[in-house]
Amino acid sequence: MKLIVKVPDMTCDHCKMTINSAVRGVEKVEDVDIDLNKKTVEVTGHSDVQTVIAAIKNSGYTVEKILNIQPN
Numbered sequence: 001m002k003l004i005v006k007v008p009d010m011t012c013d014h015c016k017m018t019i020n021s022a023v024r025g026v027e028k029v030e031d032v033d034i035d036l037n038k039k040t041v042e043v044t045g046h047s048d049v050q051t052v053i054a055a056i057k058n059s060g061y062t063v064e065k066i067l068n069i070q071p072n
Contacts, residue, residue, distance in 0.1 A: 003043045003052055004068040007061050010039050015061065022059035026051050040067065 010019060016034045023032045023043055029052065030045035043052050053063050 001044070001046060001049065002068065002070040003049055003066070005041050005043075005053065005056065005066050006064040007039055007041055007056060008064045009062050010034070010036060010041075012036070018059050019056055019061060022055040023052055026055050 007019065010016065013036075016036055019041055020032050020034055023029055023041065026047050028046040029043055031043070033042040034040070035042075041056065049066075049069060053066075056063050
């Protein structure tokens with residue numbers, strides 16, 4: 001799965017580290033790429049999409065929209 005979501009309230013390196021840590025804690029996540037300028041989080045792996053989104057939300061951030069989902 002490749003998931004790209006927009007996280008509008010991600011503004012700094014601390015936000016980036018918090019989200020990175022939360023998403024990497026999800027089972028079967030293989031890679032996380034965060035772009036602060038675009039405010040996007042790209043996740044690859046074999047994880048459940050809703051679990052990844054919940055991890056971002058539970059770390060205190062808003063998932064504004066899903067930009068892309070590609071199944072493996």
